[in-house]
Amino acid sequence: MLGLFSLFIALAAAYPARGPCTGDCWAHDPAMIQRESDGKYFRFSTGDGVITQTSSSLKGPWTRVGAALPNGSNINQDGLNTTDIWAPDVHYSDETYYMYYVLSKIGTQTSEIGVATSKTLEPGSWTDHGIVGIPANDDYNRIDPNWISIGGKQYLQFGSFWEDIFQVELTSALKVGSNTPYQIAYNASLNHRIEGSFLYEHGDYYYLFFSSGIAGSYTATYPAAGAEYSIRVCRSSSGTGGFVDKAGTKCTESGGTMLLASHNQVYGPGGEGVLTDKDLGPVLYYHYYPLSIKEDGGEGTAGYRYGWDKIGFVDGWPVVEAA
Ligand SMILES: *[C@@H]1O[C@H](CO)[C@@H](O)[C@H](O)[C@H]1NC(C)=O
Ligand SMILES: *[C@@H]1O[C@H](CO)[C@@H](O)[C@H](O)[C@H]1NC(C)=O
Ligand SMILES: *[C@@H]1O[C@H](CO)[C@@H](O)[C@H](O)[C@H]1NC(C)=O
Numbered sequence: 001m002l003g004l005f006s007l008f009i010a011l012a013a014a015y016p017a018r019g020p021c022t023g024d025c026w027a028h029d030p031a032m033i034q035r036e037s038d039g040k041y042f043r044f045s046t047g048d049g050v051i052t053q054t055s056s057s058l059k060g061p062w063t064r065v066g067a068a069l070p071n072g073s074n075i076n077q078d079g080l081n082t083t084d085i086w087a088p089d090v091h092y093s094d095e096t097y098y099m100y101y102v103l104s105k106i107g108t109q110t111s112e113i114g115v116a117t118s119k120t121l122e123p124g125s126w127t128d129h130g131i132v133g134i135p136a137n138d139d140y141n142r143i144d145p146n147w148i149s150i151g152g153k154q155y156l157q158f159g160s161f162w163e164d165i166f167q168v169e170l171t172s173a174l175k176v177g178s179n180t181p182y183q184i185a186y187n188a189s190l191n192h193r194i195e196g197s198f199l200y201e202h203g204d205y206y207y208l209f210f211s212s213g214i215a216g217s218y219t220a221t222y223p224a225a226g227a228e229y230s231i232r233v234c235r236s237s238s239g240t241g242g243f244v245d246k247a248g249t250k251c252t253e254s255g256g257t258m259l260l261a262s263h264n265q266v267y268g269p270g271g272e273g274v275l276t277d278k279d280l281g282p283v284l285y286y287h288y289y290p291l292s293i294k295e296d297g298g299e300g301t302a303g304y305r306y307g308w309d310k311i312g313f314v315d316g317w318p319v320v321e322a323a
Contacts, residue, residue, distance in 0.1 A: 023061030066123030160195030211270030
């Protein structure tokens with residue numbers, strides 16, 4: 001316990017204070033976007049119909065306004081729970097907001113990625129289009145989707161554990177068609193604990209952020225120090241492969257530079273994404289588990305909190321900065 005405490009102190013010095021939050025500061029595998037029409041911030045999280053929170057500032061006050069898909073997804077297979085929707089990913093293109101989402105049974109490869117669209121981002125305004133059609137495969141788990149456009153083509157990154165992170169080209173925003181997924185990141189250790197990828201273009205590179213380690217840890221019990229979630233990053237000039245970390249290690253060969261580890265109250269940061277803020281530029285957002293809530297015994301997934309930091313780039317690599 002003393003060792004763990006010393007580690008937190010050591011790590012604490014390395015990071016600026018996280019961005020402030022007031023109001024409803026809960027989040028779980030968040031996706032964040034600023035609405036085009038009025039700059040309002042929307043935060044979407046894993047939960048009943050995709051929990052939606054809004055604010056006029058990143059700092060809050062945040063308000064829970066409802067569910068994106070209050071009646072659940074229309075994906076109907078493998079006994080998946082249609083209202084227990086995970087890991088939303090939201091972007092804007094062609095005057096439409098697209099939300100990729102997941103139905104899954106925890107710890108299994110029984111999972112599907114679906115997509116819904118909206119013109120406003122408001123609760124209940126989403127039209128579900130169902131399964132995007134990534135073929136089932138023992139190599140990957142079809143969870144944690146993330147969309148990007150590269151050179152006019154659309155891609156989804158996805159995956160968690162098994163053979164880790166894959167990418168597949170889409171034939172349209174709504175469908176994969178006959179395209180075949182390929183691996184872009186892999187950790188050879190243990191049971192390959194990486195997931196939650198997010199690909200972001202900045203300057204000359206595409207940056208692949210991902211969560212590494214054990215998620216959650218909702219109780220007063222800690223996994224081995226350093227085994228909990230942390231946020232890593234790799235980069236590539238093409239965006240469709242060749243990702244390496246700062247040391248030059250391939251990210252398909254266990255590479256991944258540490259961007260944000262546990263520090264102060266921020267335990268196990270992960271489930272991250274990057275928002276291009278109209279005023280602040282690139283902002284890293286994530287969930288974490290507050291140490292004080294762990295010390296009180298944990299509150300399950302209700303204990304998660306929203307964190308954010310500005311991102312700066314030093315020698316072409318992202319670093320978290322004070323907000
Ligand atoms: C399905 O998920 C919802 C949360 O969206 C939960 O309240 C409900 O109990 C789940 N149903 C089953 C059968 O597990
Ligand atoms: C949800 O289902 C109810 C009952 O069928 C319906 O009245 C309502 O319009 C639906 N809501 C949405 C957002 O589709
Ligand atoms: C790979 O997994 C091992 C074991 O969980 C962990 O110690 C290491 O930090 C991970 N590396 C990356 C880049 O995720």
